[in-house]
Amino acid sequence: MQIPTxxxxxxxxxxxxxxxxxxxxxxxxxAEFHPPPLLGISYEELGxxxxxxxxxxxxxxxxxIISSSYSDGLSSLIEQLRIDPFVFNEALVVxxxxxxxxIPDEILTSNLRSVFLKELRxxxxxxxxxxxxxxxxxxxxxxxxxxxxxxxxxxxxDTAEMFLTRGSEQxxxxxxxxxxxxxxxxxxxGAERVERLEPKSR
Numbered sequence: 001m002q003i004p005t006x007x008x009x010x011x012x013x014x015x016x017x018x019x020x021x022x023x024x025x026x027x028x029x030x031a032e033f034h035p036p037p038l039l040g041i042s043y044e045e046l047g048x049x050x051x052x053x054x055x056x057x058x059x060x061x062x063x064x065i066i067s068s069s070y071s072d073g074l075s076s077l078i079e080q081l082r083i084d085p086f087v088f089n090e091a092l093v094v095x096x097x098x099x100x101x102x103i104p105d106e107i108l109t110s111n112l113r114s115v116f117l118k119e120l121r122x123x124x125x126x127x128x129x130x131x132x133x134x135x136x137x138x139x140x141x142x143x144x145x146x147x148x149x150x151x152x153x154x155x156x157x158d159t160a161e162m163f164l165t166r167g168s169e170q171x172x173x174x175x176x177x178x179x180x181x182x183x184x185x186x187x188x189x190g191a192e193r194v195e196r197l198e199p200k201s202r
Contacts, residue, residue, distance in 0.1 A: 007059050010057075011058055022062070024062070026043055047065070078120065096128065101197045132198075145185060153182060
């Protein structure tokens with residue numbers, strides 16, 4: 001997990017200075033259609049565990065959950081970050097890990113993805129990480145979308161076959177996640193289809 005590693009790194013590099021303050025904000029999507037949770041615990045429990053771990057490493061930490069929706073381009077998250085008081089020497093780091101494709105694209109709206117990225121840039125963050133998968137699930141042509149889905153999904157299925165024991169809880173969760181994506185890309189249209197990966201050429 002990334003955050004404990006970050007806390008460890010901060011503790012090791014800044015141990016001779018006053019305890020650093022780490023503020024972590026996560027979003028809880030209130031959308032009706034959303035991807036399966038990637039955690040087996042609630043955000044509240046996760047936050048408590050991270051804060052306790054940070055305390056053992058002499059790092060002060062604040063954990064905050066903001067209710068925000070992908071359907072409106074995470075506007076409430078952006079607004080909250082905009083009104084947060086800025087402290088001298090404070091660095092804003094934004095991690096967009098596997099989330100941008102859940103924001104509706106120009107097929108559905110006036111390109112909320114571009115709006116989100118512009119508003120994010122206006123916050124003048126120190127670092128932004130943007131990670132997403134390279135595939136085209138945005139085509140209005142069903143056959144094209146199905147072909148992209150097949151070319152993309154054989155990789156995680158092959159991975160599961162190679163590394164996860166059949167019948168194990170981890171494999172069941174992994175396959176359920178894949179099945180959810182397939183169902184969403186094939187059977188859903190309009191706002192119900194939230195799996196809208198784009199090719200890197202776009």
